[in-house]
Amino acid sequence: MSFAKPLSFVKRGQDEFSRDENAMTAVIEFLSAFILFLMLVTAFLSLAQLQLGPNTPDIDRLERSAVEAMDKLTGSEGYHIPFENGIKDVGNATVDWHLLSPEELNSGALIPGLLSERGRLSTMKVDSLKSLTEDTFSKGLGLNEDYDVRLLVRVESSPDSSRIGELLFDDGTHRNSSFSSVSISRTLHMADEVVLVSLEVHLGAGFTDKLLMTEIMIDPASGGPEWIELYNPDQFAVNLSGWSVSKITNGVVSAHELITSGVVPGESHLLLSGNPSIQQNLGDALVVDLGVSGVLGSGLIDSIESSGGHISFQYAEFNSALTYDLINFHWDNTWNINVGYSLVWNYGEFSNSSNWIPLEDGTPGSI
Structure with missing residues (x-):
């Protein structure tokens, strides 16, 4: 023997199902809106060159300094201004800083830009990095006196296969002796080769000169x-x-x-x-x-x-x-x-x- 369910019971079940369906829809709409919000925030931070994370002001300054230093190093020919009686002798400034003696380079105002007049890496300027002290190089890139640097210049591709991987320059302060470190790299053309320029900027590494x-x-x-x-x-x-x-x-x-x-x-x-x-x-x-x-x-x-x-x-x-x-x-x-x-x-x-x-x-x- 079967009994028909009361109409009131059926209606109440339909109402509960409808409420559950509405609640699920609300949750889905909320999650969709939240995901869209996160996407918009991420896009904004990316455009502003920021990132989510626990970065401290010191790290932020270190990152900005590294980017600005790399721009000076690989975005210009650089220049040297000698001093005359403690005053900058602008009339004798030159972009051909690589032709100067080590004593001249380390006693004037220098921006060690590595580009040639054609906008490519200059072989002679890369070679002349050996005439610069780490301190002169760092100051020339506008870095804080508390910062130390490490520079690597390496051949990435070349018509001469024996040159691939060759280190044209590799020196500076090691990051394992520092409190904080930031690294930035760029690839540029030098003659018929492609060369990697990698710059590390460190905080708190200390004195490293040796003879x-x-x-x-x-x-x-x-x-x-x-x-x-x-x-x-x-x-x-x-x-x-x-x-x-x-x-x-x-x-x-x-x-x-x-x-x-x-x-x-x-x-x-x-x-x-x-x-x-x-x-x-x-x-x-x-x-x-x-x-x-x-x-x-x-x-x-x-x-x-x-x-x-x-x-x-x-x-x-x-x-x-x-x-x-x-x-x-x-x-x-x-x-x-x-x-x-x-x-x-x-x-x-x-x-x-x-x-x-x-x-x-x-x-x-x-x-």
Whole structure:
């Protein structure tokens, strides 16, 4: 036996179904509107070159600085303005900054733009990056003095397959020593090649300049000068202003020289000499006189002795009490140093005499 459902029960079920359907429709409409809102916000932020996320003001400034620096580097020919008595000599400004000496480049106002007059990367300007210190390069791009940089220039495509992947420049401060870092890259044409230019901007990385002591003449023959050879293994130049050399006797500084000028280009040598006027120079090395200060001697004046000694190199930041110990070189009578023989470092343990190879006459200023 069956019973028909009351009409009131059927009507109530239809009303509930209708309400559920309306609620579902409202939810779908809300979600659709919310998704559309997110799409509009994302599009706006993209146009404004912003992004959603936890970026701090420091990171935002770092990103803007990196973009602006890349524009100066790859969007112009750049220029150099020399200083005359502390005033910019605009009349002698030039876009051919790559033709200037390292000393000139690092003492004027420079924007290191890499483009040629045809709007492509200039091979000569890329090569001349080795004449710039990292500090000059960074300031030339308008970066804050608290920022450090790393620059990579690499061949991406070339008619010469052996050139693909070749690093034309790769130097600067590593990001793993910084608090924050931003990287930006562009590809440009250079002659018939395509080249990648990648710029990293770091916050809080600190001092990175270095020179390696590679050879020393302690007991020269025939009245020649004592000399020390240093090498810049990096591609950015090293500004010698703030570097100092000391001769230490019995634990006390007996002679000292504060270097106030000079630039050692990337992958180049520096010669410190007791008498530059008679100093042999087998390369195109910068020569600095340490004879006047007495750190090094010449002729009958022996400043350093073959029986033992200590030479120290330090760097002091401008207007700062902070000093970096860079090189400490000790030797004693067990080294058996012979007259007329230099000592050439073989890149082993620095303080071990077996890693300093005797070489007759030496090769000052040359590998």
